[in-house]
Amino acid sequence: MTAITLGIIFLVIAQRLLELVLARRNTKRLISRGAREVGAAHYPLVIAVHAGWLIALVSLAPSVTQINWWLLGVFGLFQCGRVWVLTSLGPYWTTRIITMPDVPLVRRGPYRWCRHPNYVIVIGEIALLPLTFGHLKTAVVFTGLNAVILTWRIHVENKSLSERKKACCGHQNG
Secondary structure (H helix, E strand, O other): OHHHHHHHHHHHHHHHHHHHHHHHHHHHHHHHOOOEEEOHHHHHHHHHHHHHHHHHHHHHHHHOOOOOHHHHHHHHHHHHHHHHHHHHHHHHOOOOEEEOOOOOOOOOHHHHOOOOHHHHHHHHHHHHHHHHOOOHHHHHHHHHHHHHHHHHHHHHHHHHHHHHHHHHHOOOOO
């Protein structure tokens, strides 16, 4: 199973690297159009958690004796959700919190029903992939670390979106 397991993990790593390229391109384009980044202080922690998760997956691969194909299928559904999020946000998708005050919030795709669908997907992915390989401890540790980072990130993002909505809709603070 090691070759199959490593193949799956390396596909996920390749996907994440391609997403970082896309995110960097979108971020540069948005900043050049007047957008600004908020919450940059926590971004290295987001990267550290995700990189640590991927490193843990690679290091546990030799000990995988069976793959839970059902859980891998669910993980695949989460990947479809990830693509849906990326295509719904289009040029506004980044891995950072980038805001443009004069641009309306995206309300299509999964954003019609959920304010942060990407985070729901990431929570599922971080838990599911280690569980697919039978590693409960890795799933628990990284789900916990991710929960801490996402709690902070969602607070920062919601504050930014709230300020943006007030500016957009003519509301004044105070």
